[in-house]
Amino acid sequence: FxxxxxxxxxxxxxxxxxxxxxxxxxxxxxxxxxxxxxxxxxxxxxxxxxxxxxxxxxxxxxxxxxxxxxxxxxxxxxxxxxxxxxxxxxxxxxxxxxxxxxxxxxxxxxxxxxxxxxxxxxxxxxxxxxxxxxxxxxxxxxxxxxxxxxxxxxxxxxxxxxxxHLSVLGTTGLTAYFGFIHVGCPRLPSETKRPEVVLVNAAAGAVGSIVCQIAKNVYGCKVIGVAGSDAKCRLLIDDLKCCDAVINYREMENEVERGAGTADPAELFALKSTEFQKRLRRVLKQIDAKGLDIVFDNVGGYQLNECLSRLNYFARVAICGAISGYNNDLTKQQTDNNVSPTGLYMKHGMAIISLRAKIQGFIVLDYIKEWSNAKKELARWVLEGKIRxxxxxxxxxxxxxxxxxxxxxxxxxxxxxxxxxxxxxxxxxxxxxxx
Ligand SMILES: NC(=O)c1ccc[n+]([C@@H]2O[C@H](COP(=O)([O-])OP(=O)(O)OC[C@H]3O[C@@H](n4cnc5c(N)ncnc54)[C@H](OP(=O)(O)O)[C@@H]3O)[C@@H](O)[C@H]2O)c1
The missing domain is CATH 3.90.180.10 (Medium-chain alcohol dehydrogenases, catalytic domain)
Incomplete structure (x- = not known):
């Protein structure tokens, strides 16, 4: 040997x-x-x-x-x-x-x-x-x-x-690329009368931060990022400059828990949903938008659900992941949150019908034959400073x-x-x- x-x-x-x-x-x-x-x-x-x-x-x-x-x-x-x-x-x-x-x-x-x-x-x-x-x-x-x-x-x-080659040019960047472009189907401001409005959660994470940058810097969208700390929110707004507004959902959750007067998980979950809905409306107003054209969902749970109630006509919802439910016990019928154990449920699912919206899951492996061309485009965007x-x-x-x-x-x-x-x-x- x-x-x-x-x-x-x-x-x-x-x-x-x-x-x-x-x-x-x-x-x-x-x-x-x-x-x-x-x-x-x-x-x-x-x-x-x-x-x-x-x-x-x-x-x-x-x-x-x-x-x-x-x-x-x-x-x-x-x-x-x-x-x-x-x-x-x-x-x-x-x-x-x-x-x-x-x-x-x-x-x-x-x-x-x-x-x-x-x-x-x-x-x-x-x-x-x-x-x-x-x-x-x-x-x-x-x-x-x-x-x-x-x-x-x-x-x-x-x-x-x-x-x-594991981040921007690996499956992380490719997930952002195919999920946003092929499933989210963004339209350029030149094709519509206004920039499309995009919400990305786990926005400061590996996939999310690339989605935000493609949405903002390549497609000229208005972008709302949801992230779990002030530092992550600052990264999105001040450093990467890829979000127009942000929601710090962990700070929101802590605030809800402090003021709830209950420790019941189902009640807390309902309170968090309501508060998230309020903050969503607030940031939409802040960026002068009525609703969401694209949701790039990494999280599931109440974040996805409350987004479904704020969609625009013909919105596209790309289901990339549901990390809020990954550690839930799948053998239980319902979790402590009183929702599907997978973290995916649709309280506002009817909106899909009335708004003619599209909701689609995807796996980056589906696009394996197109990876090579996508990597070239991602590399060019890095070169041009569109993805930092x-x-x-x-x-x-x-x-x-x-x-x-x-x-x-x-x-x-x-x-x-x-x-x-x-x-x-x-x-x-x-x-x-x-x-
Ligand atoms: N469909 C596909 O082919 C594909 C491929 C790759 C990844 N994914 C999915 O994409 C998502 C992001 O993956 P990634 O690799 O980029 O990871 P990442 O975003 O870098 O890290 C995961 C982030 O999720 C957030 N998070 C964790 N628990 C949460 C909870 N209970 N509620 C809300 N947010 C929570 C945390 O950010 P905060 O600090 O902001 O909470 C954490 O930093 C995951 O759902 C993953 O499964 C899908």
Whole structure:
């Protein structure tokens, strides 16, 4: 095995040999959560052997990958459960699934991949919470260089980190792109008499902040952002300048809880709904708008429902996620909030009929054939300053991935959450992203 490694390195003039450890960190799904994730119980860390190429006929080209970064996504909570979804559940004792960036540290057989190439993987056989993995060379994609993505990249020598391939140019940016453009169907002010009005919740998050910027800077919409802290609201208004008005829903929830005089969850939920409705009306007035043309919903629950009662004719509601319900116990008929356990329910559902509105869920994987073109457009928007690249929220070490995942459900992330699993060992100039 080491001979194979050495010969791989020898073929790479710009690469440096790396010593492989004998053992690696791996996180496996030990138990399925029914409510909140307990990191060490559901996703314990184990130490296992670093894999070696199998002693088979050698016909299938294989690569040994060293994990660099792991994307942390709310969807992982769903993959941990046994519920039917767009991907099969992660099996008990299987390596936890995830989207990743890895470097190739050894190649066996004929492959276009070389040692030092950086590859991305979305939730397939190579994507997972482990430091090293051997996979078929065909199952991973080499990340694009900036020259492959944008024509005039020479003019802008600013260097961007690899992690942009998990954020703006990864499934995060692609979710914002397809959800907003293909499902939200925005219209330019030139096609309508006024700018369209868009509401985005979890607006300061990874997907939400990109949606707000596309809505504001590409389509000239009026944008309302809903976020969970003053700092996040300031980011949207003052730094990214991608929202015309904001609602700090956590501050609102705390205020409701303090003044409620009840601890009953169903009553509190009703009070929060009513207060959210009031604030929604207030911000619509503030931006001189009657209602919403597009809702990009990441949250579900009362936020979605109250938005449904403030739609304009022919509004479009893109259901991207329902994070407020992901930790609810699905075995219960109703949650403590007295609504559907999934977090999706439609108290104001009749509005869909009378307003001829459209409500549609989507999964970013639906558009996989169009990812390549979309990445080029996203890259161009970054280049043109229409999407501002923000440093991701990067945590160190695979052992911190389970607690990082929990943080998403408390809003304890600042933008795209990523875990740095390992340091790039084989550095070649052409794999560094340049803008
Ligand atoms: N359909 C698809 O293909 C697809 C693909 C990717 C992601 N998604 C969905 O997109 C949404 C955003 O994902 P992301 O990766 O960009 O994560 P993110 O927004 O960066 O992080 C999640 C955010 O959700 C908010 N949140 C957490 N619990 C909440 C609650 N109970 N009520 C309201 N807000 C809550 C928090 O922001 P605050 O501090 O503002 O509360 C938190 O920071 C998720 O629902 C995810 O499942 C869908």
């Amino acid at each position: 080491n001979q194979q490694l050495e010969s791989s390195y020898a073929e790479e003039p710009n690469s440096v040999a790396v010593m492989l450890p004998t053992h690696q960190k791996v996180v496996r799904l030990a138990h399925r959560p029914t409510t909140d994730i307990d990191p060490s119980y559901h996703l314990p860390l184990t130490y296992e052997s670093v894999p070696t190429f199998p002693d088979d006929d050698g016909k299938t080209p294989l690569v040994l990958l060293h994990r660099l970064y792991l994307s942390i996504d709310p969807a992982m909570r769903g993959w941990m459960s046994s519920a039917r979804s767009y991907l099969p559940p992660v099996a008990i004792n299987a390596v936890m699934r995830g989207a990743t960036l890895s470097e190739v540290v050894a190649v066996r057989g004929a492959s276009r991949l070389k040692v030092g190439d950086v590859v991305s993987e979305f939730a397939g056989e190579a994507g997972g919470w482990q430091e090293y993995v051997i996979v078929s060379a065909r199952s991973v994609r080499k990340i694009e260089t900036w020259s492959e993505l944008v024509d005039n990249h020479q003019q802008t020598p600013r260097e961007l980190p690899l992690t942009i 690249y923000q440093k991701e929220d990067i945590r160190d070490g695979l052992e911190n991935a389970p607690s990082a995942l929990v943080d998403l459900f408390h809003g304890n992330n600042n933008g795209k959450l990523i875990v740095k699993v390992g340091e790039q060992q084989v550095k070649r100039k052409e794999i560094v992203s340049r803008l």
